[in-house]
Amino acid sequence: MSKILERFGFTSAAKSATTPLAHGTTLTRADEEDAEARHLAQQFVGAILYAAVISRPDLSSTVRAMSHVMSKPPSNFEAARSMYCAHRILRRRGDNHENRRSTSGYIFFLNGGPISWASYLQTTVALSTVESEVMALTEAIKEAIYIRRLLESLGAAQEGPTIIYTDSTGAEALVDHPTSHRRTKHIEIRREFIKFHIGHETVKIERVSTKDQLADILTKPLRQDIHNYLVQMILHG
Numbered sequence: 283m284s285k286i287l288e289r290f291g292f293t294s295a296a297k298s299a300t301t302p303l304a305h306g307t308t309l310t311r312a313d314e315e316d317a318e319a320r321h322l323a324q325q326f327v328g329a330i331l332y333a334a335v336i337s338r339p340d341l342s343s344t345v346r347a348m349s350h351v352m353s354k355p356p357s358n359f360e361a362a363r364s365m366y367c368a369h370r371i372l373r374r375r376g377d378n379h380e381n382r383r384s385t386s387g388y389i390f391f392l393n394g395g396p397i398s399w400a401s402y403l404q405t406t407v408a409l410s411t412v413e414s415e416v417m418a419l420t421e422a423i424k425e426a427i428y429i430r431r432l433l434e435s436l437g438a439a440q441e442g443p444t445i446i447y448t449d450s451t452g453a454e455a456l457v458d459h460p461t462s463h464r465r466t467k468h469i470e471i472r473r474e475f476i477k478f479h480i481g482h483e484t485v486k487i488e489r490v491s492t493k494d495q496l497a498d499i500l501t502k503p504l505r506q507d508i509h510n511y512l513v514q515m516i517l518h519g
Contacts, residue, residue: 286329301509311354323352339389340513342401342500346385350403384408386418387500389516390429390444396516398425401500413469415453418497420472422446423485430484443483447490454487 312319327348334341383406389399400421408414426444433440448454457476479485498504499512 289329301504301506311351313354315354319355320353323348323355327352339396339399339516340499340509342387342399343385343502346401346403347503382407384414384417385501386414386421387497388418388422388425388446389496389500390425392429394518398429399500400425410452412450412452412456415448415450416456416469416472416476419446419448419453419457419476419487423476423479426485427479443480443486445488446485447488447495449490449492449495451489454489457487 327345330341331345331349334345383403385401386404387399387401389396391397404414404417406417408417423446426446430440430444457473457480476487480487492498493508493511494515496512496515499509499516504512
């Protein structure tokens with residue numbers, strides 16, 4: 283990280299930031315292209331992507347947001363870069379204002395440590411918060427299946443289902459008590475996929491309070507106190 287700070291002109295005297303991206307910050311593409319700005323943005327995002335993928339899940343949401351606009355960096359990209367690369371670098375419906383797609387995120391732990399995480403835009407536009415959460419649950423279950431099969435191939439087959447936590451009562455209710463009508467029939471395949479793997483004890487869905495939902499750090503900029511709280515929860519499993 284020190285080398286990245288040096289490379290992009292930050293010295294040890296640079297002002298510290300306590301979160302990668304300030305709460306409420308929105309990055310959107312600029313109207314016109316700027317080749318120099320694009321080149322700088324691509325270099326910067328590329329430099330910090332490795333850390334976000336390998337060891338810093340708390341950076342994933344910001345890297346995703348910056349990656350989305352780096353072809354036409356906005357005027358506030360420099361502000362985001364400053365906050366992001368400061369000396370102490372440390373799912374929600376329609377949150378992308380350009381295409382209204384939701385952001386999903388998940389993080390998996392093994393023996394108290396994070397081993398897999400992701401932050402990404404959903405492939406289609408969700409028509410409701412419940413639909414967005416069902417889509418997020420589907421992707422999390424797919425990752426859980428992959429991890430379970432990997433561990434089994436290593437001779438460490440998992441006993442019992444993998445616990446997946448959600449703070450969405452609506453998605454949980456839809457899976458437990460499905461109602462077939464025009465508002466949910468278009469996500470029936472995803473719902474049945476979730477029910478199948480719950481029934482076969484591959485996964486188990488459990489409720490968690492919103493304040494303890496670790497995936498939030500992967501989906502959006504958070505207030506400093508919430509961000510720091512979730513970072514500590516991730517660090518200590």
